[in-house]
Amino acid sequence: MTAHPDQTKAGAGRIVISVDAMGGDHGAATVVAGIAHSAKKNPDIGFILHGRRDELERLVAKRRHLADCTEIRDAPDVVSMDDKPSHVMRHGKGTSMWSALESVRNGEATVCVSCGNTGALMMMSVLRLRRLPGIYRPAIAVMWPSRNPQGFNVLLDGGADIRADAKDLMQYALMGTSYARNGFGVARPRIGLLNVGTEEHKGRAELREAHDLIAANAQTSDFEFVGFVEGRDLPGDTCDVIVTDGFTGNVALKTGEGTATMIAERLRDAFAYSPLSRLASVLAYTSLQRLKKRIDPRRVNGGVFLGLNGTVVKSHGAADPTGVSAAVKLAFQLAQSGFSQKLAARVASAALPPQDASSDDDGGTS
């Protein structure tokens, strides 16, 4: 167990999750509603909630079961969606985001959850938690509903960094392997490299280079490399982990989400169209609810920052309470499984070429 039991109200034998209550598109009320939902469903979670004390006290006090397992830490400032990461690095110290990461850094909490500005959260996470030895560029791993037996695929990088060279993509393959294996029990994950076609001569030069690097590491790191995959494989069953740069990954995920949301809206319209179709929606209610649960992007909301000393779950800025609760659930599962330690061990034991191993010492300052 990786929980850090302490003597506070949030601790008391629970797995403690540090939550940045500010910075999401919908404000603290949505975040508090989300964690209240999680607290109701899982009595083993405790929260340290970071943000403006008066506002948070008011919101938490309304929910008795939440008040019993939540500590509030006052942080007067908020990182807004418009703040440039460079500005945040200079003036971030009083923010709820900084404070939430601090609880992981000092060991009070196992995992940090934030709905805030992705770029700022990643920069601050790298600065405060530091990269794992051997990792050059951390990435966000995102789950996506798929036809695989486990019900989803993992894509990384989902938007931590808009750039990735061949070596970064190879490291994403290693981290994705570790995430799929330790986080979700896929014994020998199948890794695909996202491209515009599956033919080996297609795509950008750095992708062909990454193709060869990843293939060279498949045996030592015990994953199966399926080669290039396409956008349609994201919800498919050809691989378990899809590797790409954060620009492409972000566009792919948001396109998929937008499409799923549009179809759900149109399905509702179709069922409201006539008396017969309204009757049909009543008869099919249970089946449709099951379907909704399987394809609702909010239910798999939450990306995990891989490659740091500590776990950070980035929820969507636009997450509603269901989305926040899904991110908290993911954070809880990862904390419970001891994922951070297992990933660190995995990366440390990976057979990196000598020129990569030499960069292990810089500790994330480059």
Next chain:
Amino acid sequence: MTAHPDQTKAGAGRIVISVDAMGGDHGAATVVAGIAHSAKKNPDIGFILHGRRDELERLVAKRRHLADCTEIRDAPDVVSMDDKPSHVMRHGKGTSMWSALESVRNGEATVCVSCGNTGALMMMSVLRLRRLPGIYRPAIAVMWPSRNPQGFNVLLDGGADIRADAKDLMQYALMGTSYARNGFGVARPRIGLLNVGTEEHKGRAELREAHDLIAANAQTSDFEFVGFVEGRDLPGDTCDVIVTDGFTGNVALKTGEGTATMIAERLRDAFAYSPLSRLASVLAYTSLQRLKKRIDPRRVNGGVFLGLNGTVVKSHGAADPTGVSAAVKLAFQLAQSGFSQKLAARVASAALPPQDASSDDDGGTS
């Protein structure tokens, strides 16, 4: 009218479409089934069908109504999905793709439709049809179901070229404007530039440069520039045309398609789950068929190459007969509206900065 009536069987007052019957994933039988569907629905279309004569004669002879409006041109070679474009350029002359483009080049047909290798088709189209004066890099414009009144958005580049610099992206905005206005009657198209966030400081450097270039051209070219958009805007209603490089565009489109297909499968599963849900699917049949028609990616199958002297519709390699038929329908609509001439006039009258205008003379050889 831009139809080129001739004295052949395919002509006879009809709008003639030149079809590359080979090179798709499912072979000539699927292409012939697709055009047979179109011929049944629209008596004003004539076809010139390019490929292996014996195979095509056998397939067409089975369908009386198709035989009456179709001419076959023998082309013994096929461009396969695995052929490198450079190989095709040297050895492409005997292929069905080359032959199909030739019918547009020599004026026998107004539009060419192919399911073949995208890279090869684009290179061959540029070589044989030549770029329009003023266009540096042609692009594929793809329609996507959206919440807009017209029912879809246009994305370009959908995969003609994996690269695009700021000037290319600005030209895509101009071409997309022309396509949306002349092809679909959107009087003042709203243009969005695809990025990982809507904030102006986000994204790659060339995107910030493109942002400023497109904004500078909005007034003279009479479009509205809505700035950066995200993947979720592809099925949304924030803009009519989304501009991006062909790598990102291709991944976004394939991700959206894959997601739509997965949801459709799961919807079928949900309705087959219990006796009640099966009854519901019977009651809701009409509504669900209407929904299917609105969100089925095969119904909007077909990308249009913009920026050439002549119109080329690229259908999916994996298109089934419904998909091929959708591409033919699009080709017919464009031919009927005189789109090629209107686009050429639009681009010619666009107020390009002097340094761009000077490249008008190279005629597509760079």
